[in-house]
Amino acid sequence: MLWQEVSSYDLEAKRDISVVNRKVTLNRSISKAVIYRPNRSVTPPEQHSSPRRLTLEVPDELLVVELTTSKGGDLRK
Numbered sequence: 722m723l724w725q726e727v728s729s730y731d732l733e734a735k736r737d738i739s740v741v742n743r744k745v746t747l748n749r750s751i752s753k754a755v756i757y758r759p760n761r762s763v764t765p766p767e768q769h770s771s772p773r774r775l776t777l778e779v780p781d782e783l784l785v786v787e788l789t790t791s792k793g794g795d796l797r798k
Contacts, residue, residue: 722783722784722785722786723745723777723779723783723784723785723786724779724780724781724782724783724784725740725742725743725779725780725781726781727740727781729781740780740781742778742779742780743778743779744776744777744778744779745776745777745779746774746775746776746777747774747775747776747777747788748773748774749774749775750771750772750773750791751771751772751775751788751789751790751791752770752771752789752790752791753768753769753770753771753787753788753789754767754768754769754772754775754786754787754788754789755767755768755769755786755787756768756769756777756784756785756786756787757784757785757786757787758782758783758784758785759783759785760782760783771791
């Protein structure tokens with residue numbers, strides 16, 4: 722689970738503040754990556770098969786990333 726813990730609303734002006742997404746790159750071969758944005762939909766908007774590198778645009782709302790290794794290995798290695 723990823724998100725930016727930043728203010729995205731101006732209480733005094735009562736308006737949204739534009740927050741620029743931050744890029745996060747995973748340099749690891751994986752079997753599958755499924756990206757969810759639960760604040761918007763239960764259907765995953767992105768799916769990637771066998772990416773060697775995955776670049777994510779992390780917003781100021783929850784981004785859930787499900788990673789599957791090819792052999793069920795540990796991604797921390």
